[in-house]
Amino acid sequence: MVLASPNPIRSEGILRREIPVVDLSGERSEVAKLIVKACEEYGFFKVINHGISNQVIAKTEEAGFGFFGKPVLEKKVAAPAYGCKNIGVNGDMGEVEYLLLSATTHSISHISKTISTDPLNLSKTLSAYTEAVKELACEILEVMAEGLGVPDTWVFSRLIRDDESDSVLRLNHYPPIINRESCKEKDKDKDKSSQFSKVGFGEHSDPQILTILRSNDVGGLQISLPDGVWIPVTPDPSAFYVNVGDVLQVMTNGRFVSVRHRAMTNSYKCRMSVAYFGAPPLHATIVAPSVMVTPQRPSLFRPFTWAEYKKATYSLRLGDTRIQLFRNCKH
Numbered sequence: 001m002v003l004a005s006p007n008p009i010r011s012e013g014i015l016r017r018e019i020p021v022v023d024l025s026g027e028r029s030e031v032a033k034l035i036v037k038a039c040e041e042y043g044f045f046k047v048i049n050h051g052i053s054n055q056v057i058a059k060t061e062e063a064g065f066g067f068f069g070k071p072v073l074e075k076k077v078a079a080p081a082y083g084c085k086n087i088g089v090n091g092d093m094g095e096v097e098y099l100l101l102s103a104t105t106h107s108i109s110h111i112s113k114t115i116s117t118d119p120l121n122l123s124k125t126l127s128a129y130t131e132a133v134k135e136l137a138c139e140i141l142e143v144m145a146e147g148l149g150v151p152d153t154w155v156f157s158r159l160i161r162d163d164e165s166d167s168v169l170r171l172n173h174y175p176p177i178i179n180r181e182s183c184k185e186k187d188k189d190k191d192k193s194s195q196f197s198k199v200g201f202g203e204h205s206d207p208q209i210l211t212i213l214r215s216n217d218v219g220g221l222q223i224s225l226p227d228g229v230w231i232p233v234t235p236d237p238s239a240f241y242v243n244v245g246d247v248l249q250v251m252t253n254g255r256f257v258s259v260r261h262r263a264m265t266n267s268y269k270c271r272m273s274v275a276y277f278g279a280p281p282l283h284a285t286i287v288a289p290s291v292m293v294t295p296q297r298p299s300l301f302r303p304f305t306w307a308e309y310k311k312a313t314y315s316l317r318l319g320d321t322r323i324q325l326f327r328n329c330k331h
């Protein structure tokens with residue numbers, strides 16, 4: 001069965017829009033249609049029946065909590081892969097600590113030796129997780145290409161499957177924090193969840209092709225709709241959430257929009273999320289396949305390499321919109 005519930009629903013007097021849900025065990029052409037619709041309307045959806053084993057997921061969560069539970073000085077030996085509060089190098093801050101590593105066997109094995117007393121086990125766990133989410137990302141991208149009517153259905157996934165793909169894995173840990181200033185306001189009209197929380201990871205879009213995200217059972221992720229409304233994403237540890245990244249927006253010639261999102265802290269519980277960012281190789285040229293470009297929809301972006309895009313991303317702040325820098329001057 002395939003489910004999708006993109007319609008607004010009313011609960012406790014608040015208008016809530018439900019996140020689209022795609023059941024990957026459904027009929028392929030139906031799944032393709034739902035994925036395309038979700039990416040056009042939200043740039044974001046949830047996948048269930050994804051086929052990734054509970055064991056792979058549980059071991060990664062255990063490894064993540066094991067690492068973040070260590071004393072700060074022990075975690076700091078993993079710097080620059082480990083970071084706390086500083087996001088990037090341009091002054092962005094958040095109530096988050098993280099491990100950010102290249103999604104390659106070599107990088108995973110290297111970091112495992114630095115941070116674990118049982119490096120082989122940690123390396124196996126993180127590699128199995130990375131391989132599983134990479135395969136899920138590729139599968140989704142291939143069904144998506146079918147749904148878009150692109151004849152070369154590997155056009156997106158090939159970039160991630162490439163041995164030189166620049167994909168990354170990120171573990172984020174948000175300790176519980178009470179925003180005392182907000183508590184003082186006692187604004188009864190405000191949504192309770194945002195009233196007491198602080199920004200863990202500020203508003204941004206992911207620059208890559210596709211992000212496959214999962215968290216423990218603690219909420220905090222919010223997505224922004226094109227009309228500027230923020231919607232909280234209900235946590236579901238058995239599911240994965242999928243974000244359209246900037247590169248996919250370019251490769252669909254603007255038909256899909258990369259989703260702006262942020263993560264808030266919880267006042268009482270630790271949130272941990274694991275994100276796989278599927279990216280092209282640095283030298284790959286990013287350009288929309290010809291079927292995405294028509295006289296009615298002329299090419300919106302100029303061709304560029306992922307290296308160029310990444311350089312622009314890292315020269316800007318977290319919340320900046322970089323995609324505009326690559327717009328075709330003709331339009």
Ligand SMILES: C=C1C[C@]23C[C@@]1(O)CC[C@H]2[C@@]12CC[C@H](O)[C@@](C)(C(=O)O1)[C@H]2[C@@H]3C(=O)O
Pocket residue numbers: 087088089090092100168170204205206207208277313314315316317318
């Ligand atoms: C402030 C920054 C951190 C970031 C690079 C950037 O200059 C702007 C984009 C940020 C982001 C957001 C999504 C991913 O978490 C990330 C790894 C990425 O590719 O772009 C981070 C970058 C980072 O933390 O290094």
Ligand SMILES: O=C(O)CCC(=O)C(=O)O
Pocket residue numbers: 170172201206213215220221261262263273275
């Ligand atoms: O923790 C989350 O849910 C979101 C993290 C995120 O957006 C990121 O790492 O880019």
Ligand SMILES: [Fe+2]
Pocket residue numbers: 204205206261
């Ligand atoms: Fe993100």
